[in-house]
Amino acid sequence: MATDNANAGGFGEVSRVRGIVFEYLSFGASVFGLVALGVLLVYVSIDAFDLANASPEWLLTYFLTLVVPFLAFCLYSANDSEVTRRALAALGGGLVAVAALFTAIEAVVAPIPRLNWQLAYLFVVAAPVAAYLAYVGSRGRVAAVGFGLLGRLVGGAAIGLAVGTLFLVFDELVWFLAYTFGVVPAAALYAYGRWRAADRAATAAIPVGLVGLVTAVFLRRVVTVYPSDLVIYLWTIAIPVAAVGAFLVVDRSGRTVGIVVAGLPLTVATAGGFLAAGAGLSAPTVLLVLVLAGVPTAVYVSRVIEVGDGIVGLGLPILLAAGVAAGALIVEAWGVPAPDPWLDLGYVTEAPSRTPEEAGLYPAIVGSVIIIALVAVLSFVLGVGTSVFLEEYTPESGVLGSLTRLLQINIANLAAIPSVVYGLLGLGLFANLLGFGFGTAVTVALTLSLLILPITIISAQEAIRSVPDDLRRGSDAMGATRWQTTKNVVLPEAMPGIFTGTILALGRAIGETAPLIMVGAATTVFSAPSSLFSRFSAMPMQIYAWANFPQADFRYGVVAAGVITLLVILIGMNGTAILLRNRAERGN
Amino acid sequence: MSNTSSDTTGDESLITTEVETGSTQRTPARTAVAARDLNVYYGDEQAIDDVTIEIPEKRVTALIGPSGCGKSTFLRCINRMNDMIEVCRVEGDVEFGGKNVYDDDVDPVALRRKIGMVFQKPNPFPKSIRDNVAYGLKIQGYDGDVDERVEESLKAAALYEEVKDQLDSSGLDLSGGQQQRLCIARAIAPDPEVVLMDEPTSALDPVAASKIEDLIDDLAEQYTVIIVTHNMQQAARISDRTAVFLTGGRLVEYDDTPKIFEDPEEQRVEDYITGKFG
């Protein structure tokens, strides 16, 4: 009885006010931040694409030819009547709500600059609905296939462009020799070793490759006759990529499919390369883009057809291309005013200019891409090396242990030093003392690598530390040397974490201006760099320079286009790195 | 050893399971591992106190004793895994194949290649089953047929039938018992001379544990097995010789398994085995 009555009045209440207040405050703060960023991005894209001057008819046309088919595609893939109903309700209700709210605000409060209700509808309702539907749809097989295909096309083309860009400063003739005398023999030895289970051949691959590379550098000084660029790229990049593609499918789908998967993109790319030369485009770049986009696409298509599920999804790129073409035709025939975007083909392929209409970002894009590539390699190698040394090789106690701890504290502090100071260091060390020149790619890349090195090291250490000790002991007990344990067990397990840290750090490096100014990088250069030691600029520098121009067109349109380009390249780079990381995670 | 399990009456029998020790009838064995005047310290704390022991070749030797009495420490002395612990100091000799493993000219890495080890918690690498088993072969640069060796080891670890269709899937996708057998396969793949096991079945259910016990029996045909266990029945069932450690890292009694379990010399050992203390 007594126990029954003790709780008869309930258990009382415990106050949760502080927790609830905290929850809503932090929620409010993050929503505010996101909305502010969203509004900024909306205005930047309106400026970059001149959407303020888009007529409602123009918007309607593309909405009908591009957005609606895309939404329908996603809905078809999701194949869920509930989702369809909700999407239609959101699109319809949103239309009424946005239009009413927009007119009300304009009438009562103040006119909203450079925005009309149709645009607001696109950004506030259509874009989120499209993103949501893309997400829901991609859980269905059809849209998953469609996005997979689109990703390979776009990603492959982007990588092709990036590789083409790198060869602007790296000597393709050295690469040709190194490939012919180093990479090919080494790969052949390795393949033979694996095939015949002859480990000695496989082990010999690396020394043979190194000897080949040294030979190549030496031969470059002696040999004077080389095949044409197109042949070089065909032999050193296109054919191996196609061979890898064929190798990937031949096991499962047989020899014919393998030949088609390798041969078709190769033929198209070669033809494209020849035609490009006639059309005044860079033949190697066209070849690289077509091959690097074509082979993965062909492999993917053959896989999808093999599996036989969601084949309809392969139509997505065609659907979108047809939508763009139809929109253009209708707009042309209808004669409605179309926007004149700042961010167009000319903007990304031409040099800066005094007139806003002709201004281009090309040299700065090339500069940034080269720097990112160099910084990624440098900071990754140095960061992983240092963190492995600190985590796996240094003792925890004794004099060396104290020294390591001191080093550790210093690295943590280095991460907090302002970037201007690193700029100063780069100026003194790389530009002056080592004589790499003011504002050259080498100086800037080394400076930026130094800048992000502490972050890379710390995050890599964190990743290495999170590998369970059980695994290390297991490997040690098998009679593995420290190095074997690190290479075979610790690094593969830590790699995803290391990638994440490097991606974040690279994101910081690509946007830096202060250290670039300090080491004397130019704000504006008029031609793409032709070597690692030529003067060059980076995107943030160029954008910063334009932002100070007197003409409003520069400060709004051209700068906005630059910001969008920078963001797209940043997101593309991070996306690729994240995909790589997820691959590494699944590989385990 | 005069007693057999059928002779003992209910009162005298110290443990309730049958003691099956047919394997002790084999020819007398040579010594595989021996410790002489072994003392181990962690900092100032002594974990092994003056242990001298000779462990026979191709037999199962069980190490039993209460928690913290230094069984794992002793095991780690044999393959010098104690070297990894910075505060650990070893004095005395541990002989393996007649050679003191703590001599200056012994490379611990080379030593460990001759001694397999299985841990208490299954710790397969996050790699495919095949790569897990082939790990030792790979790091030792084995140039025979790796796949064949992988298959043999998996068969010896009684795992092959269960995983033969999924050799390329991750070792982490297996059940706990399968993972432990995978670790055993991994330990024996490079064909070591001694297999050390530190409570290999303590994290497993009785069915999985009994599979591993059967396996240990078979392993003793080829390998010297030294196993730490807290399970008296297990020690009695699978081992030929039993060493009893008691608190402070002292080796109190070391004899043929039936003798230890039926008629120990020391009262303390009897108390420990019957669960009166420890």
Ligand SMILES: Nc1ncnc2c1ncn2[C@@H]1O[C@H](COP(=O)(O)OP(=O)(O)OP(=O)(O)O)[C@@H](O)[C@H]1O
């Ligand atoms: N890495 C270490 N550092 C310091 N002391 C240790 C370490 N490992 C073990 N010890 C100490 O050595 C003694 C013996 O430990 P050990 O792990 O060998 O015992 P055990 O018999 O295996 O116990 P259990 O049955 O619980 O596994 C314990 O007192 C323990 O505190």
Ligand SMILES: [Mg+2]
């Ligand atoms: Mg233990």
